[in-house]
Amino acid sequence: MKNFQHIVLFSFFFFFSSVVSQVSAATPDPTEQLKPVVDKVITLLKDRNFRQRSVVEQSEVIVKLVSERFDFYEMSKRVLGKQWRTLNSEQREQFVGLFTKLLQYVYIGQVDDYIYKKIKFSGQRIRRDRAEVKSLLIDGDKSIPVSYIMILRKDQWMAYDIVVEGVSLIMNYRNQIGTVLRDENFPGLIAMLKKKISKLEAGEKDE
Amino acid sequence: MRKMFRIFLVSLFFWGNCSLLYAADGEVDFLDDAFYDDISKENAVNDPFEGINRVIFAFNDYAFTWILNPVATGYSYLLPADIRGAVENFFYNMQEPIRAANSLLQARFADAGTLLVRFTINTFGGVGGLGDPAVELGFPRKEATFCQTLNTWGVPDGIFLMVPIMGPTTLRDVSGKLVDSFAVTPLYYTWAAGWEESVSIYMGKEVNHLSLHLGEYETMKEMSVDSYAAVRDGFYQYRRKYWESSGNDNADDTGDVHDEYVAPPSAHSFY
Numbered sequence: 001m002k003n004f005q006h007i008v009l010f011s012f013f014f015f016f017s018s019v020v021s022q023v024s025a026a027t028p029d030p031t032e033q034l035k036p037v038v039d040k041v042i043t044l045l046k047d048r049n050f051r052q053r054s055v056v057e058q059s060e061v062i063v064k065l066v067s068e069r070f071d072f073y074e075m076s077k078r079v080l081g082k083q084w085r086t087l088n089s090e091q092r093e094q095f096v097g098l099f100t101k102l103l104q105y106v107y108i109g110q111v112d113d114y115i116y117k118k119i120k121f122s123g124q125r126i127r128r129d130r131a132e133v134k135s136l137l138i139d140g141d142k143s144i145p146v147s148y149i150m151i152l153r154k155d156q157w158m159a160y161d162i163v164v165e166g167v168s169l170i171m172n173y174r175n176q177i178g179t180v181l182r183d184e185n186f187p188g189l190i191a192m193l194k195k196k197i198s199k200l201e202a203g204e205k206d207e
Numbered sequence: 208m209r210k211m212f213r214i215f216l217v218s219l220f221f222w223g224n225c226s227l228l229y230a231a232d233g234e235v236d237f238l239d240d241a242f243y244d245d246i247s248k249e250n251a252v253n254d255p256f257e258g259i260n261r262v263i264f265a266f267n268d269y270a271f272t273w274i275l276n277p278v279a280t281g282y283s284y285l286l287p288a289d290i291r292g293a294v295e296n297f298f299y300n301m302q303e304p305i306r307a308a309n310s311l312l313q314a315r316f317a318d319a320g321t322l323l324v325r326f327t328i329n330t331f332g333g334v335g336g337l338g339d340p341a342v343e344l345g346f347p348r349k350e351a352t353f354c355q356t357l358n359t360w361g362v363p364d365g366i367f368l369m370v371p372i373m374g375p376t377t378l379r380d381v382s383g384k385l386v387d388s389f390a391v392t393p394l395y396y397t398w399a400a401g402w403e404e405s406v407s408i409y410m411g412k413e414v415n416h417l418s419l420h421l422g423e424y425e426t427m428k429e430m431s432v433d434s435y436a437a438v439r440d441g442f443y444q445y446r447r448k449y450w451e452s453s454g455n456d457n458a459d460d461t462g463d464v465h466d467e468y469v470a471p472p473s474a475h476s477f478y
Contacts, residue, residue, distance in 0.1 A: 078243045106430045130238040140288075149237045163237055166448020167441050170243065175252075175440035176433040192432055200429075 030131040030157040037069040059104040071158035072100040098193040105200035260369035279417035293337040300336025309351035354383030375442040
């Protein structure tokens with residue numbers, strides 16, 4: 001009898017725990033997944049030894065870290081919009097590679113401005129497989145709202161857009177790339193991206 | 208004729224940040240894929256004069272990089288940030304009655320009351336508007352411009368324009384700005400003894416504002432592949448967000464983001 005009780009208890013426990021784990025597997029917390037990556041990047045960028053390496057080396061390390069939580073493929077796809085469908089897989093790959101690089105260098109170039117500001121995660125909202133993680137970049141008495149827009153892939157939330165003060169980064173690039181593609185064709189865009197990247201790699205500023 | 212010219216110059220001095228305050232009509236939800244899928248008709252950019260706008264943009268870029276920015280940088284070394292903030296507040300406070308009038312025209316009666324109370328508190332308690340004690344007393348900043356009024360009345364946005372020195376705007380916004388700045392001019396223009404003084408006050412205001420936003424423009428330029436398109440899109444997106452957060456207060460209680468004061472960038476942060 002006692003054995004039977006044990007079995008019932010155990011199976012209850014088992015059942016319950018599996019339900020709990022299923023629920024949490026269905027909707028993992030996006031902020032909890034994002035925060036460690038952001039923290040790691042900030043710590044790394046504050047490290048003087050690391051910052052003395054070349055821009056290319058720095059960005060390689062950072063991109064490895066950030067790829068855990070940021071979906072560069074999805075970003076590139078959204079940046080091109082309708083144009084994406086007209087490209088073949090080779091062109092897509094080329095564009096994703098270059099656009100990812102551009103974002104990295106931009107990120108590293110700008111990061112000095114804000115690593116000493118405080119980042120406060122201020123809330124999130126989830127709708128089905130999409131989430132917005134809200135944060136505030138605090139600098140003295142000013143605070144700038146920064147949102148990460150994420151998509152759920154299996155049990156991993158992946159960011160595909162950053163919205164700063166209401167301005168979507170991806171939409172902004174999409175408009176820029178739209179005008180470049182209108183005035184020049186796809187190879188023109190690729191050439192332009194390459195030029196921009198080699199400038200950033202050399203650490204040059206725009207004249 | 209001279210008098211008209213003088214009035215015009217003084218009115219420039221009160222030229223607000225109107226362009227950024229009211230928005231294209233489509234609401235935006237970033238969690239919605241439709242936002243990324245297609246640029247809807249109402250959010251599409253109407254820019255028939257892109258060619259000439261780009262020329263003006265190049266001129267503004269030159270003026271910014273070689274004149275305004277170095278002056279503002281020097282100025283920021285001379286004066287500490289809190290004094291520059293006080294100067295910004297002073298100019299902001301002077302336009303408060305116009306905001307109240309616009310709130311009435313938009314049937315936002317509670318906001319009109321708040322704005323008048325703010326003007327009274329800040330003028331008398333904030334030493335002529337140098338400080339902003341009204342915020343601490345529970346009267347937050349509200350934006351209400353003639354551009355918003357025109358939008359409320361259903362005037363369409365019109366074409367996108369790049370104005371020398373002033374930066375990006377639209378046809379309706381530029382008209383709204385003119386109305387706002389002329390409305391305030393008769394009250395204050397007797398201050399300036401001559402046009403030279405008016406121009407210096409205006410440039411002083413701009414340089415002061417820029418000194419609080421140094422580096423923003425360079426950041427934007429470095430990030431972009433087409434800086435004109437980046438500015439144009441940034442202008443529309445930012446304006447929409449700013450209008451959403453100043454127009455309807457009870458729409459979103461979850462984010463305290465809306466209650467924070469987001470410094471409205473002047474044209475410079477975006478041109």
